[in-house]
Amino acid sequence: MLAYSKDDRLKVAAIAPALSKVAIANVVEGIKRISESCFFWQTTIAYR
Numbered sequence: 001m002l003a004y005s006k007d008d009r010l011k012v013a014a015i016a017p018a019l020s021k022v023a024i025a026n027v028v029e030g031i032k033r034i035s036e037s038c039f040f041w042q043t044t045i046a047y048r
Helices: 006-046
Strands: none
16 A cells, blocks of 8 residues: 555545546446447347
């Protein structure tokens, strides 16, 4: 573990949860888009 000052630790502690929430939201959104596009292609192929 790197030696941080207390201020740096507080900054990291404040920022990290927000970053992880954003990252998780982006991953979930990406999965939704991929699954939607796969479903779209399956339905278009099925109805031809």
